[in-house]
Amino acid sequence: MKSLNELEAPVSHFDLIIIGGGSAAFSAAITAESLGISCLMVNAGLDFGGTCVNVGCVPSKILIRAAETAYHAKHSRFEGIKPKGVEIDFGQVIRNKKKLVADLQQKKYMDVVSDFENLTMLQGWAEFTDKNTILVNGKNKYKALKFLIATGATTHIPGIEGLNEIDYLTNATLFDLEEKPESITIMGAGYIGLEIATAYNRLGVKVRIIEFTDRVLRTQTADVSEELEKNMREEGIQILPNYRAVKLETSDSGIIIHCKRPDGSLTKLIEPGKVVIATGIKPHTHTLGIDKIKLQLTVNGHIQVTGKMETNLANIYAAGDVTNTPPFVYTAAYEGKIAVENAFSAADNKSDYSSLPWVVFTDPQVAGAGLDEVQAAEQNLPFEVSKLSLSDVPRSIVAHDTRGFIKLIRNIETDKLIGARIVAPEGGELIQQLSMAIKYGITVKQLAESFYPYLTLGEGIKLAAITFGKDVGKLSCCAT
Incomplete structure (x- = not known):
């Protein structure tokens, strides 16, 4: 990996220029390196690593887990357990968060590309002057055969007076x-x-x-x-x-x-x-000079892409939160890889989000994959919904924590699972199994007939599947 200083005479021609420095950008750079493609990554704003590691997923989850520790030190669901309370050093929590974020930013991003032979990294604001050229910080021009825009998104600031x-x-x-x-x-x-x-x-x-x-x-x-x-x-x-x-x-x-x-x-x-x-968030496109190249945007200002991550310009691709695709760090990485493979190889890869799993890390957590009942109705699918309260799940009962439910949506004609929504403590740990079931056409009957360890939250999936045809309240603990 090489770093450019804007005061130095730069190398100005590359196979690929990536604008942005987050998950999509790094995934694209890794793919480009594997293909032997000369690549320039131009990043500004947040540090390399982008939103997730610096100001999004990672710091928020650190604080959520720290807060959970404090909460359980003061609250108990068992009558015989009386917590004594907790002393919170808020400043220390934040300082520890900063250190861990910095460590992960280095280890999971910068160290990963440190030995890349074909990657050059540059700090600066990039602006298109034409569809083959960018100007960085208003000083030096760089050209490439292909471009990937992966500039992410920032907080939408509403126009409220004052x-x-x-x-x-x-x-x-x-x-x-x-x-x-x-x-x-x-x-x-x-x-x-x-x-x-x-x-x-x-x-x-x-x-x-x-x-x-x-x-x-x-x-x-x-x-x-x-x-x-x-x-x-x-x-x-x-x-x-x-x-x-x-x-x-x-x-x-x-x-x-x-x-x-x-x-x-x-x-x-x-x-x-x-x-x-x-x-909410808004895509970061306002500094790119996209008006000069007539790049097509959606009505909400995202870059319009196909499933192949193509824009309306043949040599320009886009990936991540700046596009009209699901705004997750793992989808951004997936899209960065697809974009480079499609641009520089014989690949014809397309994104498929029909079984995409996602989680909101509240408590209880909210998780989902596939369609909900409203979306199924909009698509005119023949569907049926099963909804199981956690008060019917043995694990939740013995934990004295029956907050939430498991909801499954199946296609009546095929019995295949087409969607799931979960509200439950640690409910996010269940959603990958349901995502895989949707992706590979698993039927509700197969979910109901599979083995699940007793007294796991995962057993709730079995019970929710059984609920399509039986009242689980009338079954013994291990009955099917």
Whole structure:
């Protein structure tokens, strides 16, 4: 691996130029190296490694696990167990998080490509001057046969009056704050806002969520949202659905948030701590000069790609959060590999997300794969739903934790599993099995007839499959 300094005379011609430095970019660079392709990676903004390792998946999950440890030190579901409490050194938690993030950024990204012979890495902002050329930092031009745009996405900042005049935070800045805020108001109840709320509430921060739609996790069916919202409220998180912030201003008592309530009336909320913006993400395309090359975007501003990661320009591919594909670190890596293989080999690979598994790391966790019942209806599929409460799962019963459910969706005509949704403690650990079942056409009958270790949460999958035809409440523990 070589590094370019913009003050040096650069090598200006490459087989492939990757714009971006996250998961899609590194996956593409690894693939390019295996094919012997000369490659330039140009990255700006976040450090190499991108959102996931620096300000997204990794730091958020560290804090969620730390917060879980604190929570269980103060709460017990067993009458005979009385926790003594916990002392939280918030600053130390954040410092440990920073060190682990830095270690993983080095080991899982920079060290991986350190011995690459065909890769050159450059810090700088890239802008297309034509479809074969980029200008970096307004200084040097670089040309390539093919390009991969993998610039990711950033927090969508809503156009609320006064927002730019307060010291608001996003996940990119909140996770580095070593002084624990007294309280936070989170704008947005999507997965980012909910994971932040879970972690910081359990670390001793008073948390309030403002959501302009009618419920949390609005992309999911109402039963998923309701189950999650109920448990978050029980932990003391204040949730205000159908509240829309219209103005923010500072005062001696804190930040005043002027909100429109569900009935249309206005109210004032005082936030003595911090305001956190978690109102979704927007693709990072505004610095690329895409207007000069007439790159096609979706109505939401993402780069329009085919399943092969092709754009409307033959020599330009795109991958990751900047595109109109599922915004996950593992899909981005998958797409980066597909893009380079399609661009430089005889491969004809296409992305397939029909069985894609995903997890929201709240508590209980929310996980899914395939279709839910609304999506199945939209596709006019003949389907049936089985929904099993965790109160019918032996593992959950003995753990005294029956929060949530397992929901399976099957095609009535084929009996094949076509979708699953789980709300459960550690429910994310179940979803890969269901994703594989969807991918390989496993029937519900086969799920029901398989062996599952007794007193595992996975046994809930068997019981949910049996529920399509029987009342599991009338079966003995090990009956089928």
